[in-house]
Amino acid sequence: MAEISSSRSLWERLPQPLRSNSGVLTTFVLLALLPFVIALFEGKPPSAVWANQAGTSKFVQGLAIEIFILAVYAISYDLIFGITGLLSFGHAMFFGASAYLTGVMLKSFGWNLWTTLGLVIVLGGVNALLFAIVLPRVKGITFALVTLGMAAVFHIVVQSRELGAYTGSDVGLQGVIVPDFISPASQRLRFYFVALLLMYLVYLLYRRFVSSPTGRVCIAIRENEGRALMLGYNTFYFKLAALTISSITAALAGFLHTLYQPIVTPNVAGLGYTISALLIVLIGGVGTLNGALIGAAVFRLLDFGLRRYLGESASFVSGVVYVAIVLFVPYGIVGTWYLKRLQIRQGWTRLVERFRHSSEA
Amino acid sequence: MNGLLVSLRKNLALWIIMGVLLALLIMAIRGMPTKDWVITLLRSFSAGAVIFLVASGFSLIFGLLDVLNLAHGTLFMIGAYLGWTVFVRPDTFVDLLPLGALLGSGFMLGPVWESLSLASRLPERLRRILPWMGLAAAVAILLYVLPHYPITAWDLDRYDASPVTYAYLADQGLFVPPEPEKFEGMAPALGLATVVFASLLATLSLTSLTQPILAAEVRPKMRWQPLAAFAAIVAVGLLIFAFNDALTNFLLGLNTTWLFFIAMLVASLTGFGLGALMESTLIRPLYSRPIYQLMLTLGLSAMGIELVRAVWGRPEFTMPKPALFSGSGDGCPATTLAGWLEHQCSTLLILDGRVRVYNEIFIPLVGILVLLAVWILLKRSRLGMIIRAGVQDRQMVEALGINVKRVFTLVFGLGVGLAALGGVLAGPSTGLGSAMGDTVLLNALIALAIGGLTSYPGAAIGSLMVGLLQQFIIKYGAIGIPIPFTDIVFKPTPPLVPASTVLLMVIILLVMPNGLLGKKE
């Protein structure tokens, strides 16, 4: 009892920002410890992790890196789709263009990592402008179709034989030499932390953005664009801002993707990859931001687990899972949690109470 | 004259676009010898007709229900595979018929279930759980019974009994049905009764799941019609089961042209049933959460594709053409329509060019027939009137005393039925593969975006444009386009085919955001 009260006072002494972000902090610490914990379970000392020895820990780090990258990509989609209410079917272009640009610059032009990163960010801005040009003309589902079209053209161009020397046509881009200090093979742990940090930075920045005045207007646009216009906001600029932030974030995810993956296939620019983002956001909960992160983990782990244990019929089961999520988790994982928080907590308390009673009896 | 001017001024953008496209078409035509462009035009109509069958259903559903049915392409594919089964393996089809009838029999009792589930005074928690338990029990029963149920089919693991082989045998006219299967380890009467029971259990559960929880004092009247329909459909199922061999032999003895029409009919009806089932059970609860419809239809699409792969296998295979379009003996290729009818040739000579009668004449013909039939349905029938009114204002239609939900189910079924018909139609010309659905859905989406998402004539025009563009680019990929003032001959590469339609869509949407014939919102 005494322990609890002392820890509580310690808790209260923490500065406010830390306290209100306790969930974020806890998960960050847990994720940072994850590689070492797994090594311990495996019976290896933490130094083995440090030395990037092969083993379960390294493998799990690899899977986690993929999830982090996917999460950054998905959260960028949540910003324009979930927060601002723009339905785009061309989001994969943001990701794919940057992934290809990174690969081509490093491989064919021998640029160094940092200039490439700069160029990738510029590309993110350019892509956002490209999508924004059509914004004043087309709304709703038509915007979705136009973006689908632009991304489809990019997808086809990337696969064309004429660019094969650079992009590897339909096989994909391979043989990108990644600098040693960040190499996913020899410096896996470092890569793990870079990806983890990027995900948390993006998440915190996005949360800040959403609660900023600009973000509030974006939400207003989603709820009722006409009203936002009438209040005197030029909604175009706010949509452009959201698109730009989203596009640059997706470009960063694409940049890491190329560094991490041995081969960049044209799939990352295809409609299927946009649909992945949409599914992740829907699984997690539209417009919740952290839903995108949780959704990415569920999506990737589901895919990984199903393929491992079911092989070819995996996509049937994942189809069943999606339908089940729509029926039973009606607003995505986080969205439903927010909505039913009270009920779920009450149910949990009741369960604990019952358990306590039965154990007392 | 004055009216024409007014309409010209009102739709200036539309007329300019149509003019430019027409000019492009004329230029494309003038770059080819006559026989080439005639055939290319016919091929465009054929491609356009298949796209139209998918696009029109999609647009009807989107217009009235606001549902983007991303599983529409998969349903097109399922239609093709079903049609193939009826056409190539009539014995399998006859085996499946009673099963389908018995499984579907429970749905006839829908109104009875509704009043039952309303009248039940169970506590709410039980009302939530019981339907799921019922559904699970029905699935478990079926999982136990179905392996015993006799269905003579192909075997994916044996090449000599695989769908690929059967498609080849049917094409050569060498198909001999294998020995029919019998109920194994189970009395037939028991097996059939269990299937009916499972169907009753499943439909009762489904009804109480989708039923809103209403005040208990409301009790709809019981009617006798559902009971009669149920009895009738069970009787038909049992009769077919009893006279299985006779029916199989009859179908096998039939001219394959007739068999093909039966295949078209069966696929459309099954598509209709699938669509109606999908709408009334899965889509209906989601009208308040439109975004999640996307996820649902995507999930269903993935399931459908895997299901097709599991049942019919992954390798692509062909579907033979019906007898009327497959002759190749004396007098072929025919030079006149009469000659074609006499010898039932697969090809016809037009301007010394060989035209495949099925692909380039029959498919466009069916497309036009469906176009007219649906047009008349929309313009002349009460259902069409309700659909057109519902596209604008569903609530008001309901407030007039019209059961809009039933109309929704009908329209969803109709849309899916059209797609399934398109699938059967496309089968003999393009072959069957599990990617056929996605390709056609993308084309249909592009066609609809061009023509206007909820406009029926727009769907037709958009499909035609996509067909024309694709076929002319394919043709020019073979003969090349000489670029003026240079010696360069530009040959469009295959990836340019989808790219060109997508580009056309983007350009048209930027000029006219609602498509060519779409209404302004």
Added chain:
Amino acid sequence: MSNLLEIQDIHTFIGQYHILQGVSVEVPAGTITALLGRNGAGKTTTLKSVLGLTPPRQGRVVFNGRDLRGLRSYEIAALGIGFVPEHRAIFRALSVEENLKIAERRKGDLQKRQEMIFSLFPDLERLIRLSGGNLSGGQQQMLAVARALVPENHLLLIDEPTEGLAPVIIESMMKAILHLSADTTVVLVEQNFLVASQLAEHYVIIEEGMSVKQGKMADLVNDPDTIRRYLGAA
């Protein structure tokens, strides 16, 4: 005189918003009852709740002695309730004739009442082939009322029939409503108090989702305090 329609303390939610927080209305058979109140008070929602378009979560609606709870909108309408929505919601893609025809509940409904409808709204007969979208505002409103007259209705719910119409057309609209109230009960939502006071015999004032006052129109006209308090203008 018995009540054709009784709304008993209904509570209606739209999404999570509690729009109606206790509305009770009694509509005697054969009369015109006006729902009065400011913009956004819940008058339209009351009409929609009767029809089940926004079903009430609490309370009940009794029509002709029948509890409407649990019935779907189309079933309620089929009991003989006609609805004339605000903003002239006619079907723009349908011709005038089709707009009338779609309201038929039995084959031949239109045939039977055609004469009566066209004598009330002679314009419509002339425009019968035109599509609804091409009509003027006044003509659209006439069509919306005419549509509610096609089937045999015992009760008409009319929402803002004179909104945004020219004075001449308002007058003919009023005449039409008076005429048809001879054999039909009418519930009228009307912003224009002058119009409402001339048409209706009973009134109900709705304020912030609650019915606050009801009685005979004759009494309200002589009660400027109430008018000022709830309706703003005198």
